[in-house]
Amino acid sequence: MSLRVENLSFGYYAGHPVLNGLNLEIRTGQVTGLFGPNGCGKSTLLRCLNGALHPQSGAVLHEGQRLDKLTLREIAARIAVVPQETSAGVPFLVREMVMMGRFARWDLWGQESPEDHAAVHASLERVGAADLADRHFDELSGGERQRVIIARALAQETRVLLLDEPASHLDIAHQLEVFHLARELAGEGYTVLMVCHDLVVAPMFVDEAVLLKAGKVFARGTVPQVLHAQNLSACFGCSLGITWPSLGAATIMLGK
């Protein structure tokens, strides 16, 4: 058991909880997909899972250790996050962006060591972006940028990867690339949690689906067990039909 969420409640404003006594276990070595309608708390949960938001009650534990007892650097050495989209705004090179993944490992006088350079290089190789190392980050395409940010997360050398709708700005080919990468990393022993916006392509790459509704886990299990018409209609509030072929993407039909 890698990440455990115990009775977690969080709200941005008093009296309006976004997460409401949520319990969840996220297993190592598989891709867990987090599904649910807008505003159900997917992204908020993700931000609680790396200590960016402080829950009003309950706790998040990584390998038995409560996150609220750890410093930001200690958390960043355990859990890496890939956001929806990243822009540098200033002319950072790709290798400089990936080097920032090493930040949590440096002390006050810390400078890049040969070990850091090796980690940056290995991470870029791993995502197939070694040839981009000397390009300007902001000049890359959306798909290339997302691969570089995944490389930055890998350079953190954590065992947990949290992906927040990592493919929502990408075309289908680049979506597949990111999802394949997430799967492979899970196969290599990472704990991967992915917030999923789309119900058609993303579920193909998910080992376990978690469906949220109103700040609580509504259902969890394999994709066909969780993402069926009845659950989807109950959570998304519109009538949907869905079929799961044994291989390939789902077909979604609008109900009446």
Place this chain on the structure above:
Amino acid sequence: MPALLAGLVLAGLAGLMVGSVAVAPGEILKRLWAALLGQSSHDPTDQILLAARLPRLVLAASVGSALALAGLAAQTLFRNPLATPSIIGVSSGSALGAVLGLLLAGRAGFSSSALVPVFSLASGLAVTAMVFALGRRGNFFGHALLLAGIAIGSLCSSLTTAALYLAGERLQAIVFWLMGGLWQANWRDAWLMLPLAAGSGAALYVLAPSMNVALVGERSAHDLGLNLPRLQRQLLVIIAVTTAVAVSLTGVIGFIGLVVPHLLRLVIGADHRRLVPATALGGAVLLMLADMMARTLASPAEIPVGILTAVVGAPVFLWLLNKRLGRPAA
């Protein structure tokens, strides 16, 4: 970086050579060496070199460094390449204090050389503290700090204008001071500013990896393990102290804080581990050159150096910008 170091040495040498009495470079090195060994000859040339030109040169280099570094820190703090220390109100606060000091000195017959720096420093730091206290109540370091800085900065500026209106015969002295200049340079000021500039450079160099991470955005910074509010407080203190001291000694010298970091970012990229030392050197070189022009172009009169920083810096900056924009598919 080697180019900037060479620039520093050349600008320094030129600054010592040029003036109402020209001194040859070989002569300068010989006399500096003798002075280092405690064997200065106390002739008029030594007086000019060691008591007038050298402290002024050291002050120019350290004020230039400090202002450029404060500009870099402000740009990182606000994640905005157009930010300068004046955004947090510290420049206009210091200027207001200095003007009040000049007016009081005129009334009470005090020496303005002691009163102005003290008033200016106190007022600059007080204004920053006020802006900080107001700004932190909103979302931390978002728009609240920016708006509080702009509002209080404007208030200080209009109070300064009011003081000018009431200044009477002191008007010219005040206006001249406001435009910035190093004509009052002495060893006391130079020894105050040099360690401050070196200290803020060293502090920013240590913070360079954090500043890199901060530039990528609030959420990413947090995800990578950076305590952003703490970094922002550290940067704010560095900006406020260096700017307030610099303004209190030499008046408001604009343009350096905005342009030097920006210009160097175009040339060497955004990594603060290179940008911090380069900015420190670049600011020093620019102000040394500008000040050399300030005291020689209209000699024996002085041109306010604030005018010349822009005259020297703007064409270089525009040329680089043009080159950068002209690059295909940037």
